[in-house]
Amino acid sequence: MRIFGDTPVVSIQRDGEGWRLTTPEGQVHARRVLIATNGYSSEDLPDWLGGRTLPARSQIMMTRPLTRTERRAQGFTTPIMSYDTRDLLHYFRHLPDGRFLFGMRGGVTAHPAEAARTSALLRDHFARMFPAWAAVEAETEWSGFICLTGSSAPYIGPVPGADGLYAALGWHGNGVAAATLGGELAAGLIAGAPTAIPALMRQPPRRFPLPALRRVALRAAYVWKGLMDGPMPRAPH
Ligand SMILES: Cc1cc2nc3c(=O)[nH]c(=O)nc-3n(C[C@H](O)[C@H](O)[C@H](O)COP(=O)(O)OP(=O)(O)OC[C@H]3O[C@@H](n4cnc5c(N)ncnc54)[C@H](O)[C@@H]3O)c2cc1C
CATH class of the missing domain: 3.30.9.10 (D-Amino Acid Oxidase, subunit A, domain 2)
Structure with a gap:
């Protein structure tokens, strides 16, 4: 197996039975593609992801x-x-x-x-x-x-309406173990093997309400939660 690292995929397009991934260094054709970009996801890779994740x-x-x-x-x-x-x-x-x-x-x-x-x-x-x-x-x-994610849960499964595209992402800060296991489950799913993906992770992530404002909402949530948490101990002199 050849691994192409350190080169971002800039577009994912239908190509016959599969998908064509374009990078600044060249193109790759794949019958099946797993999107595992987590907190570094792009809104349009693929378009379905738009508004569904929040880094x-x-x-x-x-x-x-x-x-x-x-x-x-x-x-x-x-x-x-x-x-x-x-x-x-x-x-x-x-x-x-x-x-x-x-x-x-x-x-x-x-x-x-x-x-x-x-x-x-x-x-x-x-x-x-x-x-x-x-x-x-x-x-x-x-x-x-x-x-x-807009559903407050990770997702492992097919990208709806895009045969051959899959996603495994949305680990909410707890992905060291969970994403590793998720990768194994996603591989099984893609290979057509029986998999036991937890029900919580089988629902495609919802879009955030008013997605264009989700970063602003997160900032506001930080302020609100900070107030609810109360003051930190006094700084030492
Ligand atoms: C400071 C910090 C502390 C953390 N502490 C913990 C902890 O204690 N316990 C825990 O469980 N989790 C922790 N996490 C979260 C954990 O690191 C993540 O949940 C986990 O790394 C997710 O793994 P992943 O493979 O899904 O995504 P990532 O490891 O984020 O990998 C995503 C990859 O996608 C690549 N990518 C994005 N776009 C493209 C593109 N267009 N083309 C090609 N590649 C692309 C990125 O370069 C990146 O390498 C922490 C995270 C941070 C930042």
Whole structure:
């Protein structure tokens, strides 16, 4: 099998019995195509996807290794991965090598100004939740897009009305295990093997109401949920 990576599909068109995928580097013909673009989906690849997905930014920072004394100073030493009970939750864990990983949601675009704002907010929330480590340097930080759908559920199945096109996406921030399993289920479906796709994942995602405004609605939801969650602890001096 040949894999063509690092080259985006820019169009998907009917081509006889199958589909023609065009990339800047060339074209590929395929009888069956799986759309697994999740938080990086395009509105028109294929057109059916338009208005059905909503990318949301998730952002993570990782400190340098903490010493045992530093870990004890904060009183949070469990190696178990954890998250808090806020709607706009924070997720965090000590890694086996002593580094501490801390992440949260925020931002709805990849715009550099928004990335910088989310990064500053992440650092601020980290300092408020773990004041003993407020001055600890972050070794690295990264972010990406998770995928919400208009049905609030993932989808594995055929693209309606497009014979040979399939989709597996909409993992809502929990795709590390679920999308891996979803890939296996999608492969079985495409190969015509018996598959046990959960009923929740068999309904094609609905379009968001007023799809053109869904990013604005998500921003408003962040503000509202932030208010409902209540203030963060005070920043350390
Ligand atoms: C910061 C962060 C933290 C996260 N933490 C967790 C966690 O703790 N647990 C968890 O379960 N999940 C977590 N997630 C979510 C998880 O990463 C995703 O659910 C998972 O990666 C989805 O896998 P996927 O293969 O469906 O999509 P992705 O891994 O997003 O892959 C989609 C691919 O499609 C490609 N693509 C898009 N358009 C095109 C095109 N036109 N042509 C060709 N290729 C295209 C993209 O380049 C990308 O490689 C996190 C996500 C982020 C961003």
